[in-house]
Amino acid sequence: MSLATDRLQPSATSFDGLKTFIRSNSVWLLALALAVFFSLQSAFFLTPFNISNVLTQCVFVGLLAIGMTPVVISGNIDLSVGAVVGLTACIVVALQPYGLGVAVLAALAAGVLVGLVNGLIVEKMGISSFIVTLAMMSGIRGLTFLAIGDISLSSTDDRLNAFAMLAIGPISIVVVLFAGLAAVVGFVLRFTPHGRNTFAIGGNRSAAVDAGIAVSRHVIANFALCGLMAAICGIAMAANLGAAAPSFGRDYELLAITAVVLGGTRLQGGKGGVTGTLGAVLALAILRNGLNLLRVSPFYIPVIVGVVLIIALVLDRQVNGQAMRHGE
Amino acid sequence: MLDRKVDEDRSREGFAAAGEPLMRIRGIAKAFPGVRALAGVNLDVFAGEVHALCGENGAGKSTLMKILAGGIRPDAGEILHSGAAYEPKNPRDARNGGVVLIHQEMSLAPDLSVAENIFLGSLPCKWNGMIDRRKLNDDAERALKACGYDIDPAARVGDLPIARQQMVEIARAAAFPCSVVIFDEPTATLTEAEAESLFRTIERLRKNNVAIIYISHKMKEIFRLSDRISVLRDGETQATLRTADADEAQVMSLMIGRTLDRRQASTWKFAGNEVLTVSGLSSPGAFEDVGFSISEGEILGLYGLVGAGRSELAEAIFGLRPASGTLLWRGRPVTVRHPRDAVALGIGLVPEDRKKQGLVLGAGGRENVILANLARLSAWGLLRRTRAAALYSEFTERLRLRSPSPTTAVVTLSGGNQQKVVLAKWLATDPRLLILDEPTRGIDVGAKDEVYKIIRELAANGMAVLLISSEMPEVLGLSDRIVTMHHGRLTGEFKGGEVGEEDLIRAVMSTDHNRPAKPPAAA
Amino acid sequence: MPAMIMTSGARHAPVIAAALTLLAAWLFIPQLLDLQNVNQVLRQMAVPAIMALGVTFVVIAGRLDLSVGSVLSCSAIATITLLNEVGPVAAIAVALAIGVLVGCLNGFLVAYLRLNSLIATLGTLSIVQGMALIYTGGANVVMSDLEASTWFTSISRGYVLGIPSPVVLTLVLAVLCGVLLHASTFGRKVFAVGGNSIASAYSSIDVRRTLFATYVIADGFAAIAGVVYASRVMTARHDSGVGLELLVLSAVILGGTSLIGGSGSVLRSILGIVVIGAMQSALLLLGFPFYMQWIAVAVVLIAAAWMNVISRTGREVA
Amino acid sequence: APPDWFPKESKKPFEEIVVGFANLGPSLNGYAAAYFKAFNEYAAELGVKPIMTDAALDPARQADQVRDLIAQQVDVMIVWPVNGKAIVPAARQVAQAGIPLIISNSMIDESGMEAMTSYTGPDDYAEAQEAGKIMAAALNGKGNIVLLNGTPGYRMAQLRYDGFMEVISKYPDIKVLDSQPADMSQAKGQTLMENFITRFGKQIDGVYSVDSGVGFGALTAARAAIQEGTLEAGKIKFVDATMYGFVWDLIKTGEYYGSVYQSPEEDARLALRSALKLAAGEKLKQFEYLETPGVTKANVDTISRPNF
Numbered sequence A: 001m002s003l004a005t006d007r008l009q010p011s012a013t014s015f016d017g018l019k020t021f022i023r024s025n026s027v028w029l030l031a032l033a034l035a036v037f038f039s040l041q042s043a044f045f046l047t048p049f050n051i052s053n054v055l056t057q058c059v060f061v062g063l064l065a066i067g068m069t070p071v072v073i074s075g076n077i078d079l080s081v082g083a084v085v086g087l088t089a090c091i092v093v094a095l096q097p098y099g100l101g102v103a104v105l106a107a108l109a110a111g112v113l114v115g116l117v118n119g120l121i122v123e124k125m126g127i128s129s130f131i132v133t134l135a136m137m138s139g140i141r142g143l144t145f146l147a148i149g150d151i152s153l154s155s156t157d158d159r160l161n162a163f164a165m166l167a168i169g170p171i172s173i174v175v176v177l178f179a180g181l182a183a184v185v186g187f188v189l190r191f192t193p194h195g196r197n198t199f200a201i202g203g204n205r206s207a208a209v210d211a212g213i214a215v216s217r218h219v220i221a222n223f224a225l226c227g228l229m230a231a232i233c234g235i236a237m238a239a240n241l242g243a244a245a246p247s248f249g250r251d252y253e254l255l256a257i258t259a260v261v262l263g264g265t266r267l268q269g270g271k272g273g274v275t276g277t278l279g280a281v282l283a284l285a286i287l288r289n290g291l292n293l294l295r296v297s298p299f300y301i302p303v304i305v306g307v308v309l310i311i312a313l314v315l316d317r318q319v320n321g322q323a324m325r326h327g328e
Numbered sequence B: 001m002l003d004r005k006v007d008e009d010r011s012r013e014g015f016a017a018a019g020e021p022l023m024r025i026r027g028i029a030k031a032f033p034g035v036r037a038l039a040g041v042n043l044d045v046f047a048g049e050v051h052a053l054c055g056e057n058g059a060g061k062s063t064l065m066k067i068l069a070g071g072i073r074p075d076a077g078e079i080l081h082s083g084a085a086y087e088p089k090n091p092r093d094a095r096n097g098g099v100v101l102i103h104q105e106m107s108l109a110p111d112l113s114v115a116e117n118i119f120l121g122s123l124p125c126k127w128n129g130m131i132d133r134r135k136l137n138d139d140a141e142r143a144l145k146a147c148g149y150d151i152d153p154a155a156r157v158g159d160l161p162i163a164r165q166q167m168v169e170i171a172r173a174a175a176f177p178c179s180v181v182i183f184d185e186p187t188a189t190l191t192e193a194e195a196e197s198l199f200r201t202i203e204r205l206r207k208n209n210v211a212i213i214y215i216s217h218k219m220k221e222i223f224r225l226s227d228r229i230s231v232l233r234d235g236e237t238q239a240t241l242r243t244a245d246a247d248e249a250q251v252m253s254l255m256i257g258r259t260l261d262r263r264q265a266s267t268w269k270f271a272g273n274e275v276l277t278v279s280g281l282s283s284p285g286a287f288e289d290v291g292f293s294i295s296e297g298e299i300l301g302l303y304g305l306v307g308a309g310r311s312e313l314a315e316a317i318f319g320l321r322p323a324s325g326t327l328l329w330r331g332r333p334v335t336v337r338h339p340r341d342a343v344a345l346g347i348g349l350v351p352e353d354r355k356k357q358g359l360v361l362g363a364g365g366r367e368n369v370i371l372a373n374l375a376r377l378s379a380w381g382l383l384r385r386t387r388a389a390a391l392y393s394e395f396t397e398r399l400r401l402r403s404p405s406p407t408t409a410v411v412t413l414s415g416g417n418q419q420k421v422v423l424a425k426w427l428a429t430d431p432r433l434l435i436l437d438e439p440t441r442g443i444d445v446g447a448k449d450e451v452y453k454i455i456r457e458l459a460a461n462g463m464a465v466l467l468i469s470s471e472m473p474e475v476l477g478l479s480d481r482i483v484t485m486h487h488g489r490l491t492g493e494f495k496g497g498e499v500g501e502e503d504l505i506r507a508v509m510s511t512d513h514n515r516p517a518k519p520p521a522a523a
Numbered sequence C: 001m002p003a004m005i006m007t008s009g010a011r012h013a014p015v016i017a018a019a020l021t022l023l024a025a026w027l028f029i030p031q032l033l034d035l036q037n038v039n040q041v042l043r044q045m046a047v048p049a050i051m052a053l054g055v056t057f058v059v060i061a062g063r064l065d066l067s068v069g070s071v072l073s074c075s076a077i078a079t080i081t082l083l084n085e086v087g088p089v090a091a092i093a094v095a096l097a098i099g100v101l102v103g104c105l106n107g108f109l110v111a112y113l114r115l116n117s118l119i120a121t122l123g124t125l126s127i128v129q130g131m132a133l134i135y136t137g138g139a140n141v142v143m144s145d146l147e148a149s150t151w152f153t154s155i156s157r158g159y160v161l162g163i164p165s166p167v168v169l170t171l172v173l174a175v176l177c178g179v180l181l182h183a184s185t186f187g188r189k190v191f192a193v194g195g196n197s198i199a200s201a202y203s204s205i206d207v208r209r210t211l212f213a214t215y216v217i218a219d220g221f222a223a224i225a226g227v228v229y230a231s232r233v234m235t236a237r238h239d240s241g242v243g244l245e246l247l248v249l250s251a252v253i254l255g256g257t258s259l260i261g262g263s264g265s266v267l268r269s270i271l272g273i274v275v276i277g278a279m280q281s282a283l284l285l286l287g288f289p290f291y292m293q294w295i296a297v298a299v300v301l302i303a304a305a306w307m308n309v310i311s312r313t314g315r316e317v318a
Numbered sequence D: 001a002p003p004d005w006f007p008k009e010s011k012k013p014f015e016e017i018v019v020g021f022a023n024l025g026p027s028l029n030g031y032a033a034a035y036f037k038a039f040n041e042y043a044a045e046l047g048v049k050p051i052m053t054d055a056a057l058d059p060a061r062q063a064d065q066v067r068d069l070i071a072q073q074v075d076v077m078i079v080w081p082v083n084g085k086a087i088v089p090a091a092r093q094v095a096q097a098g099i100p101l102i103i104s105n106s107m108i109d110e111s112g113m114e115a116m117t118s119y120t121g122p123d124d125y126a127e128a129q130e131a132g133k134i135m136a137a138a139l140n141g142k143g144n145i146v147l148l149n150g151t152p153g154y155r156m157a158q159l160r161y162d163g164f165m166e167v168i169s170k171y172p173d174i175k176v177l178d179s180q181p182a183d184m185s186q187a188k189g190q191t192l193m194e195n196f197i198t199r200f201g202k203q204i205d206g207v208y209s210v211d212s213g214v215g216f217g218a219l220t221a222a223r224a225a226i227q228e229g230t231l232e233a234g235k236i237k238f239v240d241a242t243m244y245g246f247v248w249d250l251i252k253t254g255e256y257y258g259s260v261y262q263s264p265e266e267d268a269r270l271a272l273r274s275a276l277k278l279a280a281g282e283k284l285k286q287f288e289y290l291e292t293p294g295v296t297k298a299n300v301d302t303i304s305r306p307n308f
Ligand SMILES: Nc1ncnc2c1ncn2[C@@H]1O[C@H](COP(=O)(O)OP(=O)(O)OP(=O)(O)O)[C@@H](O)[C@H]1O
Pocket: B032, B033, B035, B036, B037, B055, B056, B057, B058, B059, B060, B061, B062, B063, B064, B104, B412, B413, B414, B415, B416, B442, B443, B444, C316, C317, C318
């Protein structure tokens, strides 16, 4: 690509091809490298049980990160997802006496509702999503504690936990569900007008407005989707643990955002996708699982995770980085 | 030869504003806090005419167009479109009503494809809710072809050079069935050849009986293209003229409310010492082996087409871009690694993109002016406020800046006034060499003349000026000496006053015009 | 004219909100403004207030610093463990050095490597807290003589001219920051970088050095807050500061400093802290469950941000 | 060589036993930190290498980590649950994998009890009852108290509240003014107490805290108020349910009224020892409780000073 010839050069060298590949899949390469490293270090790493383990461990943060991806692409952020996990986990357990269906629907509705409120405040009041969702994070957590109290709830309907324990071969049903949802969100982002408009809004909001895109509607829809995914995460967590407490999902918003950004989605919006997010979720899960298998003292894990996080960011800047202005 | 072509095109000489206008604008008013942008504008636009809109910076042209395009709602007044009330609530309404605006500021989503950008807001869908890619790309291809552009509809817009991006913007006009197309300063970033193809597009639209509103600060274009000219001043319509009956001077005096004094300032120059000598300067991917020198009191024009690498050269001299080669400052070798070093030597740079590079838009004029002068305004690390205020008033008064107050956010100022703030900032540093990169881009004739006067005055007082411009008349009119640049290399040197347009054009064009010169800057 | 008044009114929204909150609270809970309670609230809020002073610089420069809470923990741990061994002066010096060091790391990552500040400082948060965890093994470090009263303990527990000493310290630091931010040339650079870093670079400002400095200030102040914390609580853990980063950020936002960068003030951040402190105290005095505070913070945060939006639109856009 | 309490007929040689320990994380408080330190020291002393995981107080992560340990085919597993209810499904998976399971320090929910082989640790309810008795005695059955509770959602907090209240409710003249969660944090205890003092002032006769960390925070607040003359010296009786070293000192001087002895070292050693025995195939009692005697000035000298 050059000033004069904008047609993609078909005769790109194989080096260019490799570079493009690395560029769009750098985090997958990181995941791969980690997997190779740990399988050389631990005999347990590549056992079917452990593989299914790692995949299962992707699910909770993964659901949030997938839901967060369109929000970030449209130029926003959602810090409230962790609190929504706590809220919806409690709802799905607390409302079981009214029937499992009611409980699940109520939890999903609560997630969507929080998303809608987030989106509405952001769009209609014009407040930055960071502030809105920071406030919501605090407010929802407070409300949940106020309603439930300092206790945890036991799931009384065994079907919930039984469902979470289902597996197709070694792969847990939750993983399959997660993969399906990720595919849907990825598909929507890539192939539907809503998805493309989301990119347009994040890339150049005023352009999107000028082009007659109903910007608010798309932004709100993404927040609602994010809330929905957080609710699914809350339900899945309650199912998996057979219990719920208002403190569920604490700090998960940060884990999710980390995965989204490591996956190559630009925090300012306009660029990114589900594939990268998935790779980042996987890489982080492999890292934690592998360190565990290597019997690294838990005291060292936060330091290692922090360092890997920063290295990954630096590498991403190296391959994908914006042409840096000298002197800036 | 351009002029002859204009004459041939005068077949529409007899354009008569007869019958019902397609769009009738009556008493449109709009106020922003502290500014009355429009104070009752009346305008009739007919199908099949090119209606030029002129006015000083801040006259309200863009505001009026945004109202037509549904981006802003007016405070008062009414618009009739094909006889019916026209009150677009948003750009989508406007587009559905057949009104398309090609923006002054680029209005594209960088991470989407060319085709997606052209059809942004109305992407074609299949029955299952998915985007119909084939139709999208075919339609886009057609729209691009219709404008005569050879751009891959699947290319990512952010990867295109700026001029191509502007073409994508323009192609939108051909992509939709529309009755009114508004162009707001479309040629500001186009080369003359690219502008030519835009004019052909406009011609085609006109033939299809579309009404075109065309905003520009370039008189030549206006007289070449338009059937009628309306002049806006201080948010009011001054007059609407038939282009065939009007002349430049008349339009300009309507714009600024007085006649322009277009006498050249004294051309006397004292032969100063060399201030800066550049030799063997290279920056990979931008320019190579550049050498020239510039003396006190000299205006050196640097002419080239968009993408020639002139801005990069300026950035390198100013310490914003790494480069190899030697710089001699008053005969002594110097290294400039950071703009601080450049400022310490006495170099100033008025960058080409005032919004991105020139201004802190949310801050006031005074805040902006002091930014390049902090070292001098500091006493024990504290800002000397009275000195800062004095500095601001001195230079903004000299440039006749129009701003409600020193703390008014510059984002609310018109383009020309914004440019003056940037100029004031650099003049206040009292530079020995001032690099001006497209100093009059997007500013009105009145402001342009003021800027020219200032440049001459500065040079007369011994300042060296490196003038980078894509506007031939500007370079020819101001420079003592002109160097040309093409594909990152200097291709010629001419003496001011002894060189004609053809010479310059020849020097910046060559047969390998389409050879890639450098990878585009990543967005 | 009325528009102007409303506009300027909205600009001072945080001040007005603070006054109104206090007034309303006082009407219902007379004890709130009892001298003793006021002293107490101010004493309690001194630690977050000092952190907020530093964080304000980073936020005005358009970035975030999530690591301040873990810097506080580290600084408090260092102060307490070294106090017994090398005396207060050296202990405080080491504690502050830790803050400056982390500030340099953050500054390097954000300013020179140009990493996203949210994620990068999340990374340093994890690293710094992890180091503290390794160092203490998760244990409380406790001051050896809990009943001693030295100048060190009076940093947070004494009085100066009848005013609680941490409040005096906070005020002194606030004045310092106010001068640095609003009257110095460095302050202009911070605002410029937050407003438009490219234009700042074109104006010969060293953007990287300026950004770097804001992190040194933020984490340095977090370390000072850690010393005050140590003096007040007398024990510390690797996670003593967890949650403070968001509290402090909320206060800064509450004060009307825009997260986009380029605007804000030290005074407003302090006001934000006072509002949060008064509100927490009022809710507790009214006997509300603790969680009520979280809900109240949410409401106040959105209300303040909204007033800020109104004031901004009042000035610029229709 | 295996210690003498190790069964002679073991299913597996002592050296080859792999112990997995999914703990909630030292972030909980000083007690937990001392526990982990003791655990590691004891393991080193015995020459076993346990696999430790840290859930950082996240129940979902803890469940994942339990599964990581199953994947590594540990011979026996110890779990200190973040949340007694949320650990149940993971505990069942441990049982399914045929791995004996010890729940340490904080109980698993009733519903998961069948998956657990044995519990080792304090009897939190009994401990709180003990604290309740001390408080009642300190106040002579009459007075106003405030409660500073543990981390919301942590099972122990509930037991420490219920046990205490069971005793206190027998004294109609003891009134609970308010109860707030102090998150097992000293700083929070201090802040909450400062607010209690403003609100209730001289009405407060007793402060019950979940443990000495929180209790010491409350004491610090009271000291300041005494200095300022808001409170009388020595009037408020401070009682908590797990004694830290510095509170032992203060009980000796009389500034702090009483607490309950609970040793993290004993807690940790008991857990590891029981785990090794289980792995060897020995049968254990379902509940192996620690000794948790009440401590006041009267008997403080008979109790060794906790070193955390
Ligand atoms: N959003 C806004 N907020 C406040 N003032 C505004 C806003 N938009 C425009 N203005 C003001 O309205 C007036 C008209 O501006 P407008 O952009 O329409 O001028 P213009 O004729 O297009 O100028 P130029 O030739 O420089 O593009 C100017 O004084 C400008 O400062």
